[in-house]
Amino acid sequence: MTAVITDIDQVLTTTRAVRRRMDFTRPVQRTVVEECLRLAQQAPMGSNLEDWRIVAVDDPELKRQLGRLYTEVWHQTVEGPLATGEAATTTRLSPDVRPDQVSKDRQERVLRAVKHLVDHLEEVPVLVVLCSTKPIPERPVGGAASGYYGSIFPFAWSFQLALRSRGLGSVMATALAHKARRVQEVLALPEDWRPVTLLPVAYTQGLDFRPAARAELSEVAFWNGATEPAGTA
Template identity: 35%
Template sequence: MATINERTGFDLDEVARLLTTTKQVRKRLDLERRVPNEEILECIDLANHAPMGGNLERNKWMIIDDQSSKDHIARRFADVGRPYLQVNSEARGDDRSQRVIDSATFLVDHLADVPALVLALRLDRPEGGSPGQAAGFYGSVLPGVWSFQMAARARGIGSAWTTFHLEHEAEIAELLGIPPTVSQVCLLPVAYYTGDTFTPAPRRPAADVTYLNRWKQPVE
């Protein structure tokens, strides 16, 4: 039975399902089926409602489906991702971490085969500044990335938050004609997902991670 919130009309079970089962999808990306740009644009329309400092619309997006560009990005993604994942695989023994590493390794191996790569961008650079300014910079662009992922998930489209290629940001900017004044913040491989059995990951309860009024003071 739906749990409709009386004040808002939202079905809270469905909202919770979207929030807890929007996963980073890698192995279940359908590499054979193209995602129409119209569907990606719908997700971007929704993502652009995320909060932005000063309400300035300084964010841009790029859909990359050109094979030679995807090949180039995939090579740079692997240059960084493969050794990183190798080191982490040796360092961390538990099953959950290993599953993420296996999944991320699959993506390193198949990035060029994913139908579309969606790049989230911001129209300036984070250079210098205080921690508060850095928070404002990334805080104005990253909420939209998460909204994009949820909007996509609701449409049967999977995506994965990735940053490996950013070690080669300048080279990829040149490849794609992105001016040096623009920042790339996240690359989302995007494809329909196969099977819909996503389940919430275990997370510590809110009461364990929330304090009331003073550091370490529990919320009763």
């Protein structure tokens, strides 16, 4: 399939998390998904081992079951904790704790978009489940954790970039990993195929995505330590 966006800088700066602008009515051919997956296989990988396993789902009943699990995750990790004022979730997700009105409005839009995807996940043409066969790291940071996540997420991002260049959108729905065991059961996966993230895939409604608002480079990047801000060269 010929790419519709060929400028690499445009692809890198306009590949957004797409939820509300997914076109649920336009079919996505398996050949397109597989082409993007082949490109993603060129992503860097830990220990030079392809420990990723990919399961693309277009069966309506399987999508329905995955959608039900995703709804459970939403209620258990977002809607419920926010309603009760659970501290960690409120600090992380609530618009009310954002420092200014612009940030509050942006977070409200994000939550509405996530809920939109929750409500319509089974309508997404293709759901791609990315799994890892690496041993689960004992610690969440350092050691084996770097290699565990350092292979699957470069693959995921490369896949998303390939999709964007072809007029499709996606979002990294990592929350489904809360139900990893049940995802394995729904898809009848081997024991060592451990779901890490879900990527819903659909054509986008329009291609006019723009670069997102981000902090100044000098606020987040530095030279030779933490005292010399980048962005002055």
